[in-house]
Amino acid sequence: AQSVTQLDSQVPVFEEAPVELRCNYSSSVSVYLFWYVQYPNQGLQLLLKYLSGSTLVKGINGFEAEFNKSQTSFHLRKPSVHISDTAEYFCAVGRSGGGADGLTFGKGTHLIIQP
Amino acid sequence: KAGVTQTPRYLIKTRGQQVTLSCSPISGHRSVSWYQQTPGQGLQFLFEYFSETQRNKGNFPGRFSGRQFSNSRSEMNVSTLELGDSALYLCASSLFGLAGTGELFFGEGSRLTVL
Numbered sequence: 496a497q498s499v500t501q502l503d504s505q506v507p508v509f510e511e512a513p514v515e516l517r518c519n520y521s522s523s524v525s526v527y528l529f530w531y532v533q534y535p536n537q538g539l540q541l542l543l544k545y546l547s548g549s550t551l552v553k554g555i556n557g558f559e560a561e562f563n564k565s566q567t568s569f570h571l572r573k574p575s576v577h578i579s580d581t582a583e584y585f586c587a588v589g590r591s592g593g594g595a596d597g598l599t600f601g602k603g604t605h606l607i608i609q610p
Numbered sequence: 611k612a613g614v615t616q617t618p619r620y621l622i623k624t625r626g627q628q629v630t631l632s633c634s635p636i637s638g639h640r641s642v643s644w645y646q647q648t649p650g651q652g653l654q655f656l657f658e659y660f661s662e663t664q665r666n667k668g669n670f671p672g673r674f675s676g677r678q679f680s681n682s683r684s685e686m687n688v689s690t691l692e693l694g695d696s697a698l699y700l701c702a703s704s705l706f707g708l709a710g711t712g713e714l715f716f717g718e719g720s721r722l723t724v725l
């Protein structure tokens with residue numbers, strides 16, 4: 496079984512400042528890692544994913560994440576945030592190589608951009 | 611290309627009633643997954659269907675059931691509703707589910723309120 500811990504439930508950041516949203520996971524098997532974003536009253540949208548290969552993954556809207564296997568982390572970063580980045584961000588893990596037991600999501604981090 | 615469509619978007623039921631939610635996946639996608647989202651428990655996997663077969667089921671009671679039709683549209687049903695079933699129910703489609711890259715495309719959800 497997998498588990499995901501998002502260490503911060505809320506992160507307030509000033510506009511144009513950098514941000515890091517933290518995610519740690521635990522799994523006994525190889526995993527795929529994802530970050531999804533949810534805007535108010537909407538479903539989830541994929542920001543980026545790590546399947547294999549380069550540990551630095553670039554996604555949409557200027558976000559990137561780095562997979563660190565030794566620290567079992569997959570932190571999300573953006574060098575300069577915008578008001579429109581205000582949303583809920585979810586880290587998720589899925590079993591690589593197959594399996595259909597769904598994605599395991601963290602509890603989410605609410606990113607609050609302050610003008 | 612149309613996205614994932616969920617109906618109805620909002621509904622109110624009373625305890626003891628049953629409810630059916632519908633999901634139309636992206637054209638060509640054969641996998642449909644269902645997730646329950648609540649403030650307390652976050653996002654939890656309900657079940658996944660692929661080519662009309664349930665591939666796996668999360669840790670939910672038998673009151674929660676689903677099915678998938680030959681056109682890949684899916685329905686989920688909750689019988690004997692309880693107050694704790696109030697949640698946002700999200701449907702996600704993908705080409706191959708977690709047997710592939712695991713990337714999920716989410717609908718906007720059906721918000722169920724049980725009174």
